[in-house]
Amino acid sequence: MSKFPEHFLWGGAIAANQSEGAYNVDGKGLSLVDILPDAKHGRREAEYHPRQGMQTVYDFYPSHDSIGFYYNYKEDIQMLAEMGFKVFRTSISWPRIFPNGDEAEPNEAGLQYYQDLFQCCKDHGMELLVTINHFDTPFGLFDKYGGWANRQVIDFFLNYCRAIFERYQDLVKYWITFNEINVILHSGYIGGALDIENEANPLQVKYQAMHHQFVASSLATKLAHEINADYQIGCMIAGAAIYPYSCKPADVWKAKTAERQNYFFLDIHARGKYPSYTEKLFREQNVSLQIEAGDLEILEQYPVDFMAFSYYASYVAADDESDKERSGGNMFSAIKNPYLPESEWGWQIDPLGLRIVTNDLYDRYQLPLFVVENGLGANDTVEADDTINDQYRIDYLREHIRELGNAIEDGAEVIGYTSWGCIDLVSAGTGEMAKRYGYIYVDRDNNGEGTQKRLRKQSFHWYKKVIATNGSDI
Numbered sequence: 001m002s003k004f005p006e007h008f009l010w011g012g013a014i015a016a017n018q019s020e021g022a023y024n025v026d027g028k029g030l031s032l033v034d035i036l037p038d039a040k041h042g043r044r045e046a047e048y049h050p051r052q053g054m055q056t057v058y059d060f061y062p063s064h065d066s067i068g069f070y071y072n073y074k075e076d077i078q079m080l081a082e083m084g085f086k087v088f089r090t091s092i093s094w095p096r097i098f099p100n101g102d103e104a105e106p107n108e109a110g111l112q113y114y115q116d117l118f119q120c121c122k123d124h125g126m127e128l129l130v131t132i133n134h135f136d137t138p139f140g141l142f143d144k145y146g147g148w149a150n151r152q153v154i155d156f157f158l159n160y161c162r163a164i165f166e167r168y169q170d171l172v173k174y175w176i177t178f179n180e181i182n183v184i185l186h187s188g189y190i191g192g193a194l195d196i197e198n199e200a201n202p203l204q205v206k207y208q209a210m211h212h213q214f215v216a217s218s219l220a221t222k223l224a225h226e227i228n229a230d231y232q233i234g235c236m237i238a239g240a241a242i243y244p245y246s247c248k249p250a251d252v253w254k255a256k257t258a259e260r261q262n263y264f265f266l267d268i269h270a271r272g273k274y275p276s277y278t279e280k281l282f283r284e285q286n287v288s289l290q291i292e293a294g295d296l297e298i299l300e301q302y303p304v305d306f307m308a309f310s311y312y313a314s315y316v317a318a319d320d321e322s323d324k325e326r327s328g329g330n331m332f333s334a335i336k337n338p339y340l341p342e343s344e345w346g347w348q349i350d351p352l353g354l355r356i357v358t359n360d361l362y363d364r365y366q367l368p369l370f371v372v373e374n375g376l377g378a379n380d381t382v383e384a385d386d387t388i389n390d391q392y393r394i395d396y397l398r399e400h401i402r403e404l405g406n407a408i409e410d411g412a413e414v415i416g417y418t419s420w421g422c423i424d425l426v427s428a429g430t431g432e433m434a435k436r437y438g439y440i441y442v443d444r445d446n447n448g449e450g451t452q453k454r455l456r457k458q459s460f461h462w463y464k465k466v467i468a469t470n471g472s473d474i
């Protein structure tokens with residue numbers, strides 16, 4: 001018997017900037033991600049020199065063509081439908097709608113593109129889960145306004161929200177305001193469009209930007225419900241189970257502190273207020289927030305309808321981290337857990353951690369949960385007969401889905417599961433194509449070479465069965 005509820009939303013997730021390509025087509029402006037080079041050229045380093053951007057040495061930017069989803073979406077959605085997808089998660093590229101971010105009127109060609117895409121999903125019987133800001137704030141808002149540190153960006157964001165909330169009323173049901181909103185603490189550029197290279201106290205700028213995002217998220221929730229009472233609005237964090245290195249109380253406290261860094265973001269979205277330890281936290285970090293009259297009331301009045309999170313790995317925290325080996329990760333890493341295997345990119349594989357974190361979140365907030373990213377980034381080999389035997393990916397997903405089922409049986413309310421990168425796409429962390437997550441293989445390499453041909457992997461057939469049996473045959 002299935003542990004998953006009857007109308008469970010099985011599906012997959014992608015993001016505009018990692019899949020669409022067509023970076024300067026039909027009036028689209030530049031996004032932050034469009035000026036990040038590939039891994040060879042130090043994608044991470046580019047965070048610290050973003051203003052040099054495309055004017056410098058790089059001749060290849062992974063997002064510019066990506067997997068060409070912009071042009072190929074009909075065939076791609078058709079293949080996802082063949083697996084039986086009930087929901088498709090993607091994001092809207094903000095600079096497709098407002099090229100520089102600060103225009104008064106939206107770009108009609110951008111709006112029409114998403115209308116066609118969403119209609120195509122609907123025609124295939126899929127619900128839509130749409131991320132409003134997935135790491136691709138318009139470059140203009142970074143360059144001219146200093147990104148989310150500037151309060152004016154709240155208004156630009158709300159103009160953007162109004163345009164898409166009004167336009168897609170009959171097409172979209174689930175919205176996420178910010179992808180992995182807690183990432184701002186790890187990457188100011190990606191998470192907040194911030195230039196903090198020369199800041200004396202980068203945390204001051206990050207937390208101020210974060211406050212603006214909280215206000216923006218609450219006001220977007222209000223606006224969405226005014227426009228369409230059926231809209232469901234969610235927040236999202238990069239989720240992880242966090243374990244103490246040992247049972248030494250100081251290690252346990254360290255893990256608790258690390259966990260709070262994530263829950264902080266959810267507390268505000270769900271409970272509508274900053275947690276009780278905020279004052280001390282800010283004092284210790286020399287942070288003083290500018291909170292305008294009415295802000296705290298806004299946070300309190302417009303909490304989210306559901307809570308979304310990504311889950312790839314668990315992390316370990318210790319009182320003394322200096323002498324310990326570290327694990328991999330895209331935005332942050334932690335201490336290696338000797339009990340866990342890891343992916344080729346060094347991410348720790350911990351299916352039980354998904355059960356732990358799902359239970360934790362439900363115990364804490366009692367809001368419907370949506371697992372909106374989970375998956376294994378791996379190198380795939382195409383055999384002579386065009387098959388791809390990605391049993392390692394099936395193993396990873398099977399164990400995670402099994403633990404999610406256990407969490408549901410434990411009592412957590414979970415409305416859906418969208419595995420990450422259901423069709424291969426450009427990695428956010430490294431810009432590589434070789435780090436593949438998909439059920440569908442795309443013929444393209446790290447240098448952007450390839451035919452863009454799509455192939456069904458072994459996991460494609462496996463996931464189709466998972467969906468058809470509502471998770472009982474995994």
Ligand code: BG6
Pocket residue numbers: 015018179180238310330373377420426427428429430435
């Ligand atoms: C999440 C992001 O952090 O992890 C995605 O929301 C990203 O955009 C995913 O692609 C996997 O990370 P990576 O670095 O392997 O692409």
